[in-house]
Amino acid sequence: MSLDPYEMAKTQIRKAVDILNYPDKENVYARLSVPDRVLEVYLPIKMDDGTIKVFVGYRSQHNNALGPYKGGVRYHPNVTKHEVMALSTWMTFKCSLAGIPYGGGKGGITVNPKALSKGELERLSRAYFRAIAPIVSPDKDIPAPDVYTDPQIMAWFFDEYSKIVGYNAWGVVTAKPLELFGSLGRIYSTGYGVAVAAREAAKVAGFDLKGATVAIQGYGNAGYYTVKFLHEWGAKIIAVSDSKGTAINRNGLDPDDLRNWKHNKSKLRSVVDYPGAEERLEGDTMAPLYQEVDILIPAALEGQITKDNADKIHAKVISEAANGPTTPEADEILNEKGVVICPDFQANAGGVIVSYFEWVQNRQGIAWTEDEVKRRLEEKIVSSFHAMREAKEKYKVDWRTAAYIVAIDRVVRAMRLRGWL
Numbered sequence: 001m002s003l004d005p006y007e008m009a010k011t012q013i014r015k016a017v018d019i020l021n022y023p024d025k026e027n028v029y030a031r032l033s034v035p036d037r038v039l040e041v042y043l044p045i046k047m048d049d050g051t052i053k054v055f056v057g058y059r060s061q062h063n064n065a066l067g068p069y070k071g072g073v074r075y076h077p078n079v080t081k082h083e084v085m086a087l088s089t090w091m092t093f094k095c096s097l098a099g100i101p102y103g104g105g106k107g108g109i110t111v112n113p114k115a116l117s118k119g120e121l122e123r124l125s126r127a128y129f130r131a132i133a134p135i136v137s138p139d140k141d142i143p144a145p146d147v148y149t150d151p152q153i154m155a156w157f158f159d160e161y162s163k164i165v166g167y168n169a170w171g172v173v174t175a176k177p178l179e180l181f182g183s184l185g186r187i188y189s190t191g192y193g194v195a196v197a198a199r200e201a202a203k204v205a206g207f208d209l210k211g212a213t214v215a216i217q218g219y220g221n222a223g224y225y226t227v228k229f230l231h232e233w234g235a236k237i238i239a240v241s242d243s244k245g246t247a248i249n250r251n252g253l254d255p256d257d258l259r260n261w262k263h264n265k266s267k268l269r270s271v272v273d274y275p276g277a278e279e280r281l282e283g284d285t286m287a288p289l290y291q292e293v294d295i296l297i298p299a300a301l302e303g304q305i306t307k308d309n310a311d312k313i314h315a316k317v318i319s320e321a322a323n324g325p326t327t328p329e330a331d332e333i334l335n336e337k338g339v340v341i342c343p344d345f346q347a348n349a350g351g352v353i354v355s356y357f358e359w360v361q362n363r364q365g366i367a368w369t370e371d372e373v374k375r376r377l378e379e380k381i382v383s384s385f386h387a388m389r390e391a392k393e394k395y396k397v398d399w400r401t402a403a404y405i406v407a408i409d410r411v412v413r414a415m416r417l418r419g420w421l
């Protein structure tokens with residue numbers, strides 16, 4: 001996205017704070033538009049060929065009025081300080097809206113992890129966590145995965161921190177592997193949450209999930225699990241895209257069969273070549289957006305739904321698995337058309353919600369059953385959806401702004417009680 005994400009985050013805060021119209025709204029804006037702290041670290045790593053390469057990493061801690069900073073760490077060549085600052089701001093609001101006792105944080109390393117050997121990746125991960133160790137702890141800041149980081153990297157983070165403090169600090173990192181007391185359900189938590197949000201939105205839009213049609217753009221982890229659950233609940237998946245193109249079948253695609261086929265052991269394939277498709281659109285990654293369907297799930301990149309294509313969307317419900325798939329102008333167009341929208345930080349909060357459950361289990365030294373995790377996750381997504389819906393009615397605003405209003409107001413109330421404003 002060409003827009004600086006940090007500028008975008010500030011614009012969204014400005015809008016919600018103006019609508020909430022606090023008497024001290026300039027103070028509120030001043031307080032929320034900057035993170036509490038951004039740590040920048042330089043990480044000299046001995047590469048396999050003996051040379052030393054220095055990587056830059058960040059940890060941004062936006063706000064901890066509601067609890068310890070919380071959020072993932074991404075490894076990506078495009079990571080910048082501003083991006084991490086924006087993402088940490090969004091985490092504050094994601095956690096607040098989800099009703100979990102956390103503030104917002106985010107970290108990142110500017111690196112292409114695919115170009116590293118496993119040993120280099122491990123050395124880099126350990127060096128990063130050593131460097132941020134002074135500002136994290138189970139009560140201060142709790143990292144987790146984000147783009148291109150996974151449970152193995154969380155295991156290295158956890159191990160490095162535990163060596164520093166001299167005991168097993170289970171609660172310092174979440175989305176750990178199950179063997180290291182990760183939580184059941186964490187793997188599909190984001191998709192499950194997106195599906196539950198879509199189900200609640202369908203009730204508001206006035207249709208039943210049984211027989212409802214779904215199109216999805218993107219078929220990674222979150223996308224796959226979203227449609228897997230919607231399919232289980234009776235919906236029909238008629239269009240799926242990945243980075244190579246789109247597969248369509250008006251009679252319905254089977255999410256598991258499609259996934260197994262795509263992730264065939266010998267080679268990674270694209271959905272466009274899926275034998276179960278009726279129609280295959282090679283190179284067309286936008287087709288799912290324009291299908292005549294009840295539910296649309298953007299689960300790919302940011303900036304997909306814009307003012308130029310929003311009027312080609314026919315869906316009654318949009319539940320956003322991706323971060324930032326809809327631009328602000330497109331949002332307005334979709335709202336005018338009466339589309340029920342579950343915005344990214346409401347719909348895709350399942351990951352951090354189950355991270356919270358993992359942290360709670362770790363701190364108590366117990367493990368919940370998978371059913372318990374699912375039930376509690378569902379409860380949180382349903383209640384954040386309805387809090388957003390009530391704010392939408394009260395303030396007569398679009399869905400995304402309503403979500404911001406709920407999230408920001410909870411943080412502001414906490415800051416006020418603590419004497420920060």
Ligand code: GLU
Pocket residue numbers: 070071072073094142143144145146147174175348349351352353355
């Ligand atoms: N990176 C995920 C997010 O942005 C998960 C964060 C977490 O589990 O703390 O929501």
